Amino acid sequence: MQLEAMYQEIILDHYKNPHGRGLREPFEAEVHHVNPTCGDEVTLRLHLEGDTVADVSYEGMGCSISQASISAMYDLVLGKSVHEALGAGEDFMTLMQAKGDPAVAEKLEDSLEDAVAFAGVSKYPARIKCALMSWMALKDASARALATTTPGGTA
Amino acid sequence: MTQTVSRPVGAHEPLPLDVEAIRADFPILTRTVRDGKRLVYLDSGATSQKPRSVLDAERWFYENVNAAPHRGAHALAEEATGAYEAARATIGGFLGAPDREIVFTRNATEAINLVAYALSNAATAKEEEFRTYAVGQGDEIVVTEMEHHANLVPWQQLCERTGATLRWLGLTDDGRLDLSDLSTVVNERTKLVAVTQQSNILGTINPLGDIVARAHEVGALVLVDGAQSVPHQPVDVTELGADFLVFSGHKMLGPTGVGVLWGRYEVLDKLPPFLTGGSMIEVVRMEASTFAAPPQRFEAGVPMTAQVIGLAAAVEYLQGLGMERVEEHEKALTGYALAKLAEIPGVTVIGPPDTVARGGAVSFTVEGIHPHDVGQVLDDSGIAVRVGHHCAWPVVRRYGVPATTRATFYVHTGYDDIDALADGIRAAQKFFGTV
Numbered sequence: 351m352q353l354e355a356m357y358q359e360i361i362l363d364h365y366k367n368p369h370g371r372g373l374r375e376p377f378e379a380e381v382h383h384v385n386p387t388c389g390d391e392v393t394l395r396l397h398l399e400g401d402t403v404a405d406v407s408y409e410g411m412g413c414s415i416s417q418a419s420i421s422a423m424y425d426l427v428l429g430k431s432v433h434e435a436l437g438a439g440e441d442f443m444t445l446m447q448a449k450g451d452p453a454v455a456e457k458l459e460d461s462l463e464d465a466v467a468f469a470g471v472s473k474y475p476a477r478i479k480c481a482l483m484s485w486m487a488l489k490d491a492s493a494r495a496l497a498t499t500t501p502g503g504t505a
Numbered sequence: 506m507t508q509t510v511s512r513p514v515g516a517h518e519p520l521p522l523d524v525e526a527i528r529a530d531f532p533i534l535t536r537t538v539r540d541g542k543r544l545v546y547l548d549s550g551a552t553s554q555k556p557r558s559v560l561d562a563e564r565w566f567y568e569n570v571n572a573a574p575h576r577g578a579h580a581l582a583e584e585a586t587g588a589y590e591a592a593r594a595t596i597g598g599f600l601g602a603p604d605r606e607i608v609f610t611r612n613a614t615e616a617i618n619l620v621a622y623a624l625s626n627a628a629t630a631k632e633e634e635f636r637t638y639a640v641g642q643g644d645e646i647v648v649t650e651m652e653h654h655a656n657l658v659p660w661q662q663l664c665e666r667t668g669a670t671l672r673w674l675g676l677t678d679d680g681r682l683d684l685s686d687l688s689t690v691v692n693e694r695t696k697l698v699a700v701t702q703q704s705n706i707l708g709t710i711n712p713l714g715d716i717v718a719r720a721h722e723v724g725a726l727v728l729v730d731g732a733q734s735v736p737h738q739p740v741d742v743t744e745l746g747a748d749f750l751v752f753s754g755h756k757m758l759g760p761t762g763v764g765v766l767w768g769r770y771e772v773l774d775k776l777p778p779f780l781t782g783g784s785m786i787e788v789v790r791m792e793a794s795t796f797a798a799p800p801q802r803f804e805a806g807v808p809m810t811a812q813v814i815g816l817a818a819a820v821e822y823l824q825g826l827g828m829e830r831v832e833e834h835e836k837a838l839t840g841y842a843l844a845k846l847a848e849i850p851g852v853t854v855i856g857p858p859d860t861v862a863r864g865g866a867v868s869f870t871v872e873g874i875h876p877h878d879v880g881q882v883l884d885d886s887g888i889a890v891r892v893g894h895h896c897a898w899p900v901v902r903r904y905g906v907p908a909t910t911r912a913t914f915y916v917h918t919g920y921d922d923i924d925a926l927a928d929g930i931r932a933a934q935k936f937f938g939t940v
Contacts, residue, residue, distance in 0.1 A: 352539065353885045353936060357878075362937075388877060388893040389901065389908045411907045413877030414937075480877065 355450075356470040356477070357414065361422075364464070365414040370424035374407035379494035383487040385479055390416045392483055396491035398499060403427050403435050406488065415468070415477055420484035422465040432492050438462065439485045445469055446478045521834040522826060524919035530556040530822075531917055542887025545925045550705055550733060550866050550913030551891050552755045555819070559758055562818035566811045573807045575784055589810050592817035593800075599820045600750070600767055601741040608766040608773070608800040609813055613732040614655040616751035616766035617699070619803060620728055621659040623776040624697065625666045635777040638696070638726065642668035645694040647725070649674040649682055649711075650903055651704045654896040656730040660699055669696065676903055680707040680856035687719050695725040702734035706895040706911065707856035708839070708866040710734070717746045726772065732756055736915075737835055737864055739828040748772050754812065758916075759819035763812035766803065773799035780805040823916075831916055835865040838914045838923060842867050845927040851939060852930060855904050868895070868909040871930060873939035876910040882933035883910075888925055 377395035384391045390412030397405040406424050410417060423442075427435035441461045448454035450473035459466045471481045528534050531554050538544050546554060566588060572581035574589040590604070597607045610616040627639035640646070646660045650673055664671045672690050675683045682700075691698055698720040703710050713729060720727045728749040734740055735750070736757030742750055749772070754763040768776075778785055778796055782805040787795040796802045823831060840860045846852045851872035857863045871879050880892035891911045894901045901908055912926055934940040 353882060356881070357936070389898065390877075391907075413875035415877070417875075474881075477877070477881070 356474060358467040358470060360464055360467040361414065361418045364418035364421035368417060368421040370406060370408070370421065370428070372407055373409050374405060377405070377407065377495075378498050379491040381487050381491045381494065383483055383490065385412070385416070385483055387479070388412075390480060390483060392416070392420060392487050394420075394484070394487040394491055396488065396495045398432065398495050401431050401433070403430055403432060408484070408487075410484075412483070413477075413480055415471055416480040416483050419465070419468060419481045422463075422467070423484050423488060426463050426465055427488065432496065436489060436492060438465075439489055442468070442485050443482070446472050446482055448472045518837070520837055520919065521830045522916055524917060527556075527826075527917045530558070532557060532560070534917060538887045538889075539885055545886075545888040545922045547912040547914065547918070547922060547926060548889045548891050549736075549756070549915035549918075550895075550911065552761070553736065553758050553915055554917070555760070555815075556758055556822050558822055559760065559815045559818045563760060563811045563815040566814045571811075574810055575801070576807070585810060588814055589808065592813045595817040595820055596765060596813075599824065600735075601743050602767050603770070605798075605800060606742075606767055606770050606773065608768065608803045609808055610751075610764040610766055610803075611762060611809070612755070612764035613730065613751040613753040614659075614764070616749075616764050617656055617728065617730070618659045619766055619779040620697075620749055620751075620768075620776075621663040622779040625663055626777045626779070628667060630777045632777070634775050637775040638772070640667045640669050640696050643694060644669040644696045645672050645692070646670070647672050647674065647691050647695050647698040647720075649700050650676045650899050651680075651682065651707060651709065651711075651897065652699070652701055652899075653705050653730065653732065654898070655732075656699050656701060656728075657899070660697075670694075674700075676900070679858065680704075680709050682709070682711055684712070684715060687715065691716070691719045691723060691725065693723050695720065695723055697726045697728060699728040699730065701730040701732075702740070703731075703737065703864040703866070704856070704897075704900075705733045705866055706868050706897045706900050706909065708864045708868070709857055710738075710862040710864055712862070713745065713747065721746075733864065733866065736823075738832040742767055754816040754819065757816075757819055758822055759816035760812040762809050763816050765816075768799070770799065773803070776802075778802050778805070782806050826916060834916065835914050835918075836860050838918055838920070839863060839865045839867065841920060842912065842914075842923045842926070845923055846930075849927060849930055849934075851934065855901075855906065855909050865914040866911060867913070868911045870906050870909055871933060871939075874933055874937050876908040878937065879910045879930065879933050882936055883926070883929040886925065886929045886932065888922075888929050890926070 377397045380395045382393045392410035394408045441458050455469035570584045572585040574586040593604045597604045624640045677683050727747040729747045731750045731752040735752040748769045750767040755761040785805040853870050855868045876892040893908045
């Protein structure tokens with residue numbers, strides 16, 4: 351069975367007991383992202399204090415990979431600067447493009463924390479978009495939040 | 506993973522088709538997937554596998570006859586034209602239709618778009634007879650809530666282009682068309698009713714007779730989406746009584762890149778073209794052109810000749826098995842699958858619960874496990890199913906589920922494939938700890 355390689359215990363834990371789930375106030379940006387090939391959806395709100403990610407609240411429906419990915423992302427970006435959070439998103443994208451290369455996962459272990467457990471997903475091209483949906487939503491929300499909170503800011 | 510479960514009544518009855526002999530005709534079924542697992546292909550509803558005779562027919566064409574049909578007068582051009590038109594006759598014969606009513610398209614989707622664009626082009630056609638079926642403001646187009654996106658979005662777009670109104674027939678809780686308001690939804694303003702013969706997600710076979718009768722009563726055209734019916738049951742256009750029938754070759758053992766629009770000749774003859782260019786013309790001058798009679802009017806450009814010939818080989822393969830037997834085979838498998846799934850706690854079938862007026866698309870949910878995850882566990886055992894909304898998003902929304910897992914059957918499917926499916930679902934439940 352190769353299943354365990356993808357469905358790491360840590361992923362199943364996040365799926366069964368998601369961290370930070372639910373939509374909360376206040377927030378500067380709310381985005382809704384869908385995965386048109388499978389119907390997965392997430393609504394994500396971002397609250398910034400200065401340039402610090404003060405809260406990421408969300409509701410979504412979808413497979414274990416998509417839902418666990420949001421939960422792991424919540425843990426990772428909370429309290430970080432927007433710049434650091436987006437950097438983590440870049441690292442996660444790199445992990446998803448690694449085709450299961452363990453060297454890439456090892457290198458990103460420190461920056462991605464629990465989210466490095468998604469390394470096994472990168473071997474299944476059809477599931478990569480599931481894991482990426484939440485990060486795409488965060489990137490979108492960050493751009494919108496910065497545009498509304500920064501005077502003369504550009505999205 | 507093997508479980509001892511009592512087999513439902515009838516499970517041991519031999520299937521109408523000789524599955525082992527048929528499997529030997531499909532080269533791909535000898536390969537393994539995911540570390541040496543037997544390929545259990547339950548995704549024929551998305552695209553079917555191809556028997557050797559279809560692959561051979563395409564190769565035969567390219568190695569022996571290849572030329573552009575209906576152009577040129579050399580030996581190969583004549584033979585290619587002959588082979589192309591012989592294939593049209595084979596496919597027409599399969600449907601009980603004369604050759605001139607068979608139009609080749611890229612797939613069922615393109616065939617539907619052809620009709621939708623012809624109806625909006627009709628409004629501005631300079632030839633009066635091409636305006637016969639023009640759709641405009643105040644007109645209505647009727648679809649159903651169970652349509653594949655291919656038989657929904659082109660009609661939404663036609664309405665947007667023309668100012669016509671889109672209406673639809675809803676669904677009942679057990680996966681049937683709700684025809685209680687048929688006589689109001691289909692009315693004097695209706696120009697066309699587009700309906701699937703067999704739902705790609707629910708498996709439902711629709712009572713087309715009632716719908717066709719009502720549509721014709723009010724002078725509306727009827728387009729039948731046969732993408733999931735023509736491959737799986739006998740379809741005769743005379744019995745059908747509709748005005749158009751569309752289907753794709755690749756879902757019926759044929760190649761990708763070829764589909765069919767059957768149209769009643771009197772109707773086709775009054776439709777303006779959709780795509781224009783070479784070989785669909787009568788006379789071309791710099792100022793303007795006139796068009797060929799159907800079917801050539803709707804076949805612009807060099808056609809997908811090898812694919813058409815491959816599709817005719819697929820039709821011959823199906824005729825060799827007999828479409829009645831194909832239908833009975835799938836009915837037996839569907840009954841077996843419904844019974845096997847009913848034995849698994851937490852599994853809910855979305856669609857008719859028995860085999861009455863039902864084809865072999867079996868969609869289901871597994872409590873507590875998202876369809877993607879069900880599909881992933883099945884895939885790990887070599888079982889190919891479809892997961893998601895199956896290009897019928899309004900249907901999953903109607904039944905309050907985000908997506909489903911769908912198994913579809915065909916001529917090479919046996920009881921062993923369905924046993925593997927049931928075992929795989931139980932494995933998924935064990936893996937995700939829901940039982």
